[in-house]
């Protein structure tokens with residue numbers, strides 16, 4: 148199902164296309180710009196992108212879906228990424244993961260009912276010296292446990 | 307004015323370094339004391355972050371770990387002059403953990419303000435480039451070859467030989483691509499260089515460009531590193547402004563331009579040809595080799611693809627000479643390796659050492675044993691595609707060839723320790739699962755084999771004690787063999803390393819009776 152875009156979103160996407168279309172290898176930087184701005188890459192953007200970069204819609208779709216980073220649905224206000232990789236596993240991330248899912252009442256790639264938090268898995272944040280690690284938006288947090296994550300979530304909900 | 311240092315490295319931030327910095331500023335203001343607060347990189351003693359340092363007449367004195375609640379008492383103890391306090395660790399340079407290291411690539415890390423070009427220049431920065439500008443391309447390449455530097459991204463291919471291939475190509479355009487996708491669990495040395503000393507990477511890439519005749523460079527940076535992105539972009543802009551990047555580098559008439567490109571969370575895009583596809587704006591499907599990227603790389607042009615640490619090691623080689631670097635190390639592993647201690651260890655952090663130290667030294671002398679206080683049972687070296695080593699292999703020296711002998715890899719130098727609560731069948735299952743999630747899908751053994759692998763491990767666990775058990779184990783071995791021999795790249799080709807090493811060394815977890 149294609150999500151309809153507001154005129155503002157259309158305008159934003161068009162501006163990003165104009166800003167990026169002449170770069171070498173423009174597609175990834177363009178997709179990043181769109182997602183940074185409106186939290187996902189809408190299917191409705193595939194056609195204008197494909198026209199500007201002389202690609203097929205299928206190619207654009209193929210790229211968006213190949214990369215784990217790109218979302219095809221809007222995210223909540225905050226993104227909570229939980230590291231699932233080995234170093235964090237060695238420090239108990241599996242239990243933490245289960246706890247976070249249970250307390251938020253969602254699984255990965257889902258958003259809490261209040262629209263505050265989108266939960267995503269991540270495979271290493273480069274913070275393995277202080278595992279387990281999570282990332283809330285652009286900030287990494289180390290030596291996490293259930294209480295610390297709860298505090299982060301609370302803070303995000305109030306912000 | 308007294309200089310106070312609080313790291314801005316993201317691991318220090320992950321433990322609250324910003325709040326510590328704010329508390330220090332507020333407390334100084336409250337007491338009417340003037341200080342200069344500098345955000346340095348991290349010294350790499352991550353178990354002690356946030357580590358605050360103060361300049362005194364004897365040198366920098368460290369206090370750690372400092373949380374906001376400790377700040378008033380630090381001022382009470384007159385820490386601005388190095389006063390006594392339970393958190394006072396003495397002179398930073400005298401800390402045994404640092405003193406035992408050989409910091410070449412990381413010489414400046416933690417000492418300087420990462421984005422200050424002045425600081426970089428005051429600490430031997432751009433000496434390597436100045437020397438390189440007096441040499442021909444072939445002479446620079448020879449220096450790198452003679453240093454014995456091998457790629458630190460995992461494959462350990464001699465850097466000078468790769469550069470020589472690109473140098474020898476006739477082309478209208480060549481590229482330097484820095485592989486900053488650092489996807490391996492247990493690794494963060496690339497991140498540290500980019501956040502804590504970005505100019506050294508910029509300088510290394512500039513030297514590479516001048517050596518092979520490339521005028522454009524790209525840093526392919528993993529999307530999980532927003533702080534590195536900011537540090538690099540700031541440093542690049544300042545280097546451009548000061549004439550260290552651009553059309554006329556240091557008045558030499560030579561050009562080199564640099565741009566950071568963000569990756570998008572695909573582990574396979576760390577593989578160099580997949581990375582190039584991604585930079586070109588495509589799906590990260592691995593390319594068949596040949597042609598080598600050195601001959602037909604980015605946009606079909608000759609391209610040097612090197613890891614962050616490989617490139618960041620070039621400036622000191624050009625500064626101090628090939629022999630200086632080659633004098634460190636053992637066998638065919640020359641120079642130093644920035645080792646990253648991670649997982650279940652008491653003292654985690656960055657240890658740069660000449661090749662040759664044993665795993666045991668790292669785990670116990672530096673690492674201090676497990677964080678949980680339980681015995682260390684297994685260690686994974688070299689990321690998710692690296693083997694798991696049991697205690698009986700802890701005396702193996704860190705050397706590419708010595709690791710090959712025990713069917714293990716050094717990879718990017720990440721060491722992840724597990725205590726005796728680890729379930730190795732679960733780790734083997736995860737290795738297959740990770741491969742299934744990250745497979746680019748180009749070849750069948752990896753695409754299908756990884757999913758079958760998850761199922762087979764589940765079956766092994768379910769069949770414990772049944773007559774079917776040994777058959778299921780054989781199935782896992784056969785599947786691993788197929789992946790080892792039939793995969794196009796090391797994602798499928800090396801997933802059997804963690805799987806089979808777990809099976810061979812920790813059979814009891816799979817229900818194999820001794």
Ligand SMILES: Cc1cc2nc3c(=O)[nH]c(=O)nc-3n(C[C@H](O)[C@H](O)[C@H](O)COP(=O)(O)O)c2cc1C
Nearest residue numbers: 457458459485487488489576577578612613616796
């Ligand atoms: C699945 C896979 C992932 C890889 N990830 C990385 C990586 O994150 N960083 C890196 O430098 N090399 C990585 N490599 C190795 C690169 O293919 C390549 O060997 C390296 O970038 C060359 O640089 P170097 O010679 O300086 O090591 C990876 C290889 C494979 C097969």
Ligand code: SF4
Nearest residue numbers: 746748749752795798
């Ligand atoms: S081994 Fe896996 S990741 Fe590598 S080329 Fe084949 S399918 Fe792609």
Ligand code: FES
Nearest residue numbers: 230235272274275
């Ligand atoms: S494994 Fe979790 S941060 Fe690296």
